[in-house]
Amino acid sequence: MDYRGGRIRRKIYFGTAILMLGLVLGMRCAQLPTGCGDETVTGIPQDSWLQVDGGQALEEGTKLVCLTFDDGPSPTTTQVLDILKEEQVPATFFVTAADHNREYLPLIARAVEEGHQIALHTAKHRYQDIYASTEAFWLDIKELRQSICHYVDLSTVTWLRFPGGSTNTVSHKYGGSSIMKDLKEQAREKGYQVIDWNVCAEDAVGGHPTASQILKNIKEDAQDKSVCVVLMHDTAATATTVQALPDIVSWFRSQGFTFCTVEEMARQTGQTGPA
Numbered sequence: 001m002d003y004r005g006g007r008i009r010r011k012i013y014f015g016t017a018i019l020m021l022g023l024v025l026g027m028r029c030a031q032l033p034t035g036c037g038d039e040t041v042t043g044i045p046q047d048s049w050l051q052v053d054g055g056q057a058l059e060e061g062t063k064l065v066c067l068t069f070d071d072g073p074s075p076t077t078t079q080v081l082d083i084l085k086e087e088q089v090p091a092t093f094f095v096t097a098a099d100h101n102r103e104y105l106p107l108i109a110r111a112v113e114e115g116h117q118i119a120l121h122t123a124k125h126r127y128q129d130i131y132a133s134t135e136a137f138w139l140d141i142k143e144l145r146q147s148i149c150h151y152v153d154l155s156t157v158t159w160l161r162f163p164g165g166s167t168n169t170v171s172h173k174y175g176g177s178s179i180m181k182d183l184k185e186q187a188r189e190k191g192y193q194v195i196d197w198n199v200c201a202e203d204a205v206g207g208h209p210t211a212s213q214i215l216k217n218i219k220e221d222a223q224d225k226s227v228c229v230v231l232m233h234d235t236a237a238t239a240t241t242v243q244a245l246p247d248i249v250s251w252f253r254s255q256g257f258t259f260c261t262v263e264e265m266a267r268q269t270g271q272t273g274p275a
């Protein structure tokens with residue numbers, strides 16, 4: 001996009017807009033059993049998922065989309081990577097390392113090789129364990145880091161997405177009502193950058209939504225945003241996400257979005273960490 005010439009440069013502060021839209025959509029989405037796996041989690045997290053203060057403004061007309069995939073790698077990841085390669089689109093993978101993921105962990109190396117970002121999610125993805133205490137949470141992250149260290153340079157892995165999102169309440173049952181606040185503070189102290197999402201594919205809900213339903217969900221959430229962080233999954237159970245992916249890419253392209261990793265989006269918008 002050419003920023004030169006006589007066009008008026010009106011800066012748009014995305015964080016505020018996204019927060020407001022996130023709140024509105026969050027109220028709708030929170031009623032749905034969306035999120036990671038089949039747990040009951042929040043839909044769109046209900047506080048600001050990006051830090052606004054100090055953020056830069058993007059030029060009017062600039063639209064960014066981060067495709068993000070949680071809970072892989074799995075057999076599905078190969079197909080996702082094939083499509084992303086075909087489409088020349090970067091994405092961000094928030095990986096797990098549970099027993100059923102382990103044989104697919106080498107796909108992380110392929111994702112890195114092909115220009116995607118690898119980020120942390122959880123090793124075990126069992127809420128009752130990881131949210132039992134803050135210590136338990138960081139032990140699980142340590143296990144995840146050890147599991148993926150053969151496939152990605154850990155010094156490049158600085159982004160984290162909390163299972164269920166940073167404002168989930170299911171964790172309260174196991175670790176008390178302040179556990180997410182404590183974990184967010186500790187994440188910051190440890191140098192992690194935390195991100196949720198503001199567009200729900202709702203592809204991991206029960207009943208296996210069709211590809212067209214997934215595309216519809218994404219369009220509904222994304223249509224009025226300039227920065228989209230799309231939550232999808234690359235698990236063995238999300239085959240319809242793969243079916244929908246080419247159309248998802250086409251739709252964002254048709255709306256004028258540029259694809260980037262979470263890291264790149266943060267660099268361009270000046271976002272620096274958890275709210």
Ligand SMILES: [Zn+2]
Pocket residue numbers: 035036037070071121125163164
């Ligand atoms: Zn998850």
